[in-house]
Amino acid sequence: MRTLVTKLLRFIVVIIAVTFFSFSLIKLVPGDPVNYIIPFGSNAIKAQLRHDLHLDDPFFVQYWHWLRNFFTGNMGRYYGTSFGGGVSVSNQLWKALPFSLVLILYAQVLALAVAIPLGVITAYRAGTRFDGASNAVAFGFLALPSYVLAFFLAIWVAVKWGLLPVSAAGKEISPVSDWRYMILPTISLAVAQIAVYMRLLRSDMIATLREDFITTAQAKGVPNRRILFRHALRPSSLTLLTVAGLNVGALIGGAVVVEVIFALPGMGYALFQAIGAKQYVAMQSYIAVIAIVYVVINFVVDILYSVLDPRIRHARAAA
Amino acid sequence: MPEPLPSPAEELATEEAQEGLPVDAGTQEIAAVIAVPGATAARRRKKPFGVGAWLALGWLVFVIGIALLAPVLPLKDPINWSDPTLKLQGPQWGHILGLDQGGHDMLSLLVWGARPSLEIGFGSIAIGFVVGGTLGLIAGYFRGLIGELLGGLFDIMLAIPAVILALAIVAATSASVTENTGSHVTNVTIALAIVSVPILGRITRASALSWSDREFVLAARAQGASHFRILWRELLPNVLPAMFSIAVLGIAVAIVAEGALAILGAGVNAASTPSWGNIIIGGQGNLSEASHIVIEASIAIFLTVLSLNHLGDALRARFDVQEARI
Numbered sequence: 001m002r003t004l005v006t007k008l009l010r011f012i013v014v015i016i017a018v019t020f021f022s023f024s025l026i027k028l029v030p031g032d033p034v035n036y037i038i039p040f041g042s043n044a045i046k047a048q049l050r051h052d053l054h055l056d057d058p059f060f061v062q063y064w065h066w067l068r069n070f071f072t073g074n075m076g077r078y079y080g081t082s083f084g085g086g087v088s089v090s091n092q093l094w095k096a097l098p099f100s101l102v103l104i105l106y107a108q109v110l111a112l113a114v115a116i117p118l119g120v121i122t123a124y125r126a127g128t129r130f131d132g133a134s135n136a137v138a139f140g141f142l143a144l145p146s147y148v149l150a151f152f153l154a155i156w157v158a159v160k161w162g163l164l165p166v167s168a169a170g171k172e173i174s175p176v177s178d179w180r181y182m183i184l185p186t187i188s189l190a191v192a193q194i195a196v197y198m199r200l201l202r203s204d205m206i207a208t209l210r211e212d213f214i215t216t217a218q219a220k221g222v223p224n225r226r227i228l229f230r231h232a233l234r235p236s237s238l239t240l241l242t243v244a245g246l247n248v249g250a251l252i253g254g255a256v257v258v259e260v261i262f263a264l265p266g267m268g269y270a271l272f273q274a275i276g277a278k279q280y281v282a283m284q285s286y287i288a289v290i291a292i293v294y295v296v297i298n299f300v301v302d303i304l305y306s307v308l309d310p311r312i313r314h315a316r317a318a319a
Numbered sequence: 320m321p322e323p324l325p326s327p328a329e330e331l332a333t334e335e336a337q338e339g340l341p342v343d344a345g346t347q348e349i350a351a352v353i354a355v356p357g358a359t360a361a362r363r364r365k366k367p368f369g370v371g372a373w374l375a376l377g378w379l380v381f382v383i384g385i386a387l388l389a390p391v392l393p394l395k396d397p398i399n400w401s402d403p404t405l406k407l408q409g410p411q412w413g414h415i416l417g418l419d420q421g422g423h424d425m426l427s428l429l430v431w432g433a434r435p436s437l438e439i440g441f442g443s444i445a446i447g448f449v450v451g452g453t454l455g456l457i458a459g460y461f462r463g464l465i466g467e468l469l470g471g472l473f474d475i476m477l478a479i480p481a482v483i484l485a486l487a488i489v490a491a492t493s494a495s496v497t498e499n500t501g502s503h504v505t506n507v508t509i510a511l512a513i514v515s516v517p518i519l520g521r522i523t524r525a526s527a528l529s530w531s532d533r534e535f536v537l538a539a540r541a542q543g544a545s546h547f548r549i550l551w552r553e554l555l556p557n558v559l560p561a562m563f564s565i566a567v568l569g570i571a572v573a574i575v576a577e578g579a580l581a582i583l584g585a586g587v588n589a590a591s592t593p594s595w596g597n598i599i600i601g602g603q604g605n606l607s608e609a610s611h612i613v614i615e616a617s618i619a620i621f622l623t624v625l626s627l628n629h630l631g632d633a634l635r636a637r638f639d640v641q642e643a644r645i
Contacts, residue, residue, distance in 0.1 A: 013475075014474060017475040017478070021475075021479065022487075025487055025491045028488070145620060147582055147599070148599065148613070152613075155607050159607050160607065249481065250480070253483060256483065261582065271486070275486065275490045275583070275585065291480070291483070294478060294480055298478075
């Protein structure tokens with residue numbers, strides 16, 4: 001119980017810190033942020049905006065105003081008349097966030113679905129030619145940037161063979177019913193993760209297979225398949241689970257790039273457009289939301305972790 | 320043969336388990352990074368530096384060499400020389416790697432493009448290595464409040480996905496981005512350096528935490544050695560291997576990240592400073608008719624990243640040997 005409270009407190013501190021950072025970003029912009037947001041606005045409009053953003057107030061007061069608005073869903077609007085002027089940031093956000101989450105989920109599921117069997121088999125057949133080949137291929141994919149893979153998939157699969165749509169530019173698409181748009185982005189995102197997960201699971205699995213309880217199971221005549229997937233997989237999957245959770249950060253970063261390449265209407269694309277159009281108000285909120293999502297996922301993984309590993313659960317019960 | 324000593328990762332994990340503390344996600348991640356497959360085998364006999372590692376080293380020396388020598392090599396000017404009539408043409412006499420969408424020579428673009436890519440890769444990690452390493456060492460040695468605060472700082476910095484953090488820093492700091500002329504190598508380097516600080520800091524902290532419990536540190540302290548001396552002479556030499564192997568991998572990540580930032584519009588300005596990343600982005604529009612542009616630049620990145628990854632792994636395996644000899 002005590003550790004849970006500590007974790008919760010830590011979680012809150014981190015949330016405050018990342019929102020503070022996202023907010024402070026606008027302070028890093030050289031010069032008056034108002035000049036970036038509306039460079040050609042009249043002085044009266046600029047003064048109005050400065051007042052709206054609480055730029056005249058002390059820094060922490062500004063932060064407090066922003067934070068309160070942020071958590072009540074009032075994230076301001078896109079300024080100016082050119083790009084999405086007047087559109088509410090939170091509206092954009094509610095459209096973009098589910099899209100990115102689904103994309104990341106697809107990539108994570110695909111990566112684990114391929115990596116777990118591969119990791120188990122390469123550990124079981126460690127040292128064989130199959131193991132060597134799988135490792136070499138995985139090592140190669142680790143060195144292949146996801147954007148390079150995305151470009152090649154886009155050209156060959158989508159443009160030359162015409163099997164799948166290339167880009168969703170200008171279309172309102174749903175990540176579930178328009179799944180054809182999601183295939184190439186998912187593959188581009190998942191490939192590097194497959195390599196990471198497979199290598200991790202393989203090394204943990206090799207260690208587990210040397211343990212006494214595996215020998216016992218073999219002596220009892222439990223079939224190999226059952227030993228591998230029922231007895232050995234769970235104790236070997238702890239590092240994998242943690243890294244899969246932490247990797248959501250890498251996936252969010254990768255998703256930004258992949259969304260931009262395939263013009264998918266997710267958080268990454270929205271952030272990219274906001275930065276390009278100097279929409280600093282929107283940028284603050286997007287970065288804060290992305291960071292919060294990541295922190296929440298890590299928090300959940302941390303809790304799940306103790307559920308999955310009985311040793312931690314028992315240590316906790318004793319304490 | 321004496322019992323091989325547990326690696327710092329194993330030690331850290333068991334230590335925390337003994338104290339009844341839950342092994343947190345961070346420690347596990349680090350343990351996963353430090354505990355490499357085959358490390359136990361490598362510990363028993365000194366593993367020779369394999370053919371692969373020599374090839375990797377050779378490629379890196381070659382790339383760094385041509386990047387340094389670019390001004391004196393007999394190459395066409397990558398920016399000012401162009402032949403619009405030959406644009407997008409594939410490899411041919413006089414242009415062995417073909418030409419890009421602006422009619423620039425691909426060979427000289429790639430050679431000159433190695434400079435910003437390597438500057439960003441090595442530069443950012445060098446800064447992160449010194450800053451993150453120092454903070455991590457201090458956090459691992461002085462536990463208590465300082466350690467907790469620094470550890471918390473690393474956690475907070477890691478709470479923002481790396482690409483997003485780098486993108487935000489570049490976007491906010493470079494005035495030139497807001498004028499749509501791209502950013503400076505320095506901006507990108509500093510952004511990636513900031514991103515690498517908590518990663519290197521956490522590795523160093525975890526490693527320093529386990530080493531600072533050892534008898535030789537206690538002995539040094541008993542002899543009245545100053546904190547600085549213990550940090551510098553006792554801890555640092557033991558912590559360096561873990562830092563080095565992560566740093567080598569980090570250079571690879573930074574080189575890839577440079578390209579990702581270029582896609583996101585926060586990379587190095589392609590018109591004045593060609594880099595491997597922005598060559599790929601520039602050629603992407605003509606991928607179906609002139610794929611050589613993207614393919615060549617991708618191969619350059621791929622081989623460099625592959626070499627760095629391989630060297631990182633090889634270093635880890637090799638340094639584990641020394642660790643066990645203490």
